[in-house]
Each structure stands twice: as C-alpha cells, then as structure tokens.
Amino acid sequence: MNSLRDRRKARGLSQLDLAEAIEVSRQTINAIEADKYDPSMPMAYKLAAFFDLPVEELFFNPYREKA
Amino acid sequence: MTARSYRSKMRLAIWLALAATIGAGLAGGKVARLAQPGENFWFVYPALVAVMALAFASTIPWWRKLDDMQKQGHLVSWYWGGMAGGLAVMLALVAANGVDADLSQGSLHTVLGQAVGFVVAWIIWSVRRRGPVE
Numbered sequence: 347m348n349s350l351r352d353r354r355k356a357r358g359l360s361q362l363d364l365a366e367a368i369e370v371s372r373q374t375i376n377a378i379e380a381d382k383y384d385p386s387m388p389m390a391y392k393l394a395a396f397f398d399l400p401v402e403e404l405f406f407n408p409y410r411e412k413a
Numbered sequence: 414m415t416a417r418s419y420r421s422k423m424r425l426a427i428w429l430a431l432a433a434t435i436g437a438g439l440a441g442g443k444v445a446r447l448a449q450p451g452e453n454f455w456f457v458y459p460a461l462v463a464v465m466a467l468a469f470a471s472t473i474p475w476w477r478k479l480d481d482m483q484k485q486g487h488l489v490s491w492y493w494g495g496m497a498g499g500l501a502v503m504l505a506l507v508a509a510n511g512v513d514a515d516l517s518q519g520s521l522h523t524v525l526g527q528a529v530g531f532v533v534a535w536i537i538w539s540v541r542r543r544g545p546v547e
Binding site (some may be wrong): 365366367369370371377378383385386388389404 | 418419420423453476481482483
C-alpha cells in the first residue's frame with residue numbers, strides 16, 4: 347500500500363512526468379501505484395525525497411503497530 | 414544545453430546495444446566461416462569470444478539505465494522464458510534425431526554451458542554480497 351498516486355496527482359504530474367523526474371520507466375511508476383511492484387529501498391528513498399516526505403508516509407509499513 | 418530526458422538516454426542506449434549486437438553478429442558470422450573441423454580453433458574461438466565480449470559490453474549502458482523493475486522483468490523472463498524455450502528446443506531435437514545425433518549433442522552441450530555459466534554467475538553474485546558475519 348502506498349500514497350504515490352495521490353501525492354503525484356496533488357502535484358499535478360502525470361506518471362510519465364514523475365518517471366522522467368526520477369529516471370525510471372513510466373511502467374514502473376504505474377506498477378508501484380497499482381501495488382503490483384514493491385520498489386527497492388533506493389527507489390523508495392528517491393521517490394520520498396522527490397516528494398519531500400519520510401518514506402513511510404509514501405510507502406505504508408504494514409508491520410508497524412498502529413497507534 | 415538541455416539535459417537529455419530519461420527516455421531519450423534509454424533510447425540511445427538501446428540503439429547502441431542493438432547496433433553493436435547486430436554488428437557483432439555479422440562480424441561473428443564472418444569469423445565463424447573460417448572454422449573447419451580440427452583447424453583454426455585457437456584463432457576462431459578466441460576471436461568469437463572477443464566479439465561476444467564486445468557485444469555484451471555494448472549492452473552495459475542500457476543495463477545500467479534500467480530501473481529495478483525493468484531489470485527484474487528481464488531477469489525473470491530470461492530465467493523462466495529463456496530456460497524453458499531452450500530446453501523445449503533441446504527436447505524436440507533429441508526426440509526427432511536421437512540422443513547421439515550431432516544436433517542433439519550440440520544442443521545438450523549448449524544447455525550444459527548455460528548451467529555452468531549460471532553456477533559461476535551465482536557464485537560471483539553471492540560472494541559480492543557477502544558482509545562481515547557477526
């Protein structure tokens with residue numbers, strides 16, 4: 347689960363815009379948003395840095411207990 | 414000067430890899446014609462290996478530009494699709510010509526080479542990822 351699609355749309359970016367910005371393919375952004383692919387840690391950090399967020403606000407941690 | 418987009422850098426890398434691979438295929442084909450049974454092995458084999466190495470090297474820029482998911486797609490497809498396709502052809506050749514036929518033997522040796530290459534690559538991969546054991 348992640349909030350990538352919402353964050354991207356909030357910035358008014360297309361999947362291709364975001365893909366170009368972080369130098370990955372559009373298909374990769376599409377697969378991450380659709381929960382069909384879990385990114386590597388470097389890619390997750392790159393995306394989090396792009397949106398200026400902690401990684402867990404972009405990619406939810408299912409193992410952390412909910413407060 | 415504007416920075417190249419990821420897509421155009423990728424396109425350039427793909428064209429380089431394609432052109433070099435086709436060039437290697439043509440050059441390798443010329444060199445392979447020099448091979449005769451029992452002759453020229455020590456010229457033809459190293460020359461073909463060198464051409465293969467150049468072809469591999471030409472794909473490095475493309476491979477480095479791929480993201481994690483694209484790389485995983487290629488690795489999974491080569492492992493499952495490539496192995497299944499190669500083995501299916503080998504089995505068909507064996508079934509059609511018998512185990513001792515030259516075609517079958519050539520095919521069996523190719524698969525054997527793949528298995529050895531897999532083990533060597535896996536060992537290198539495994540050793541390169543080793544850290545201190547505590």
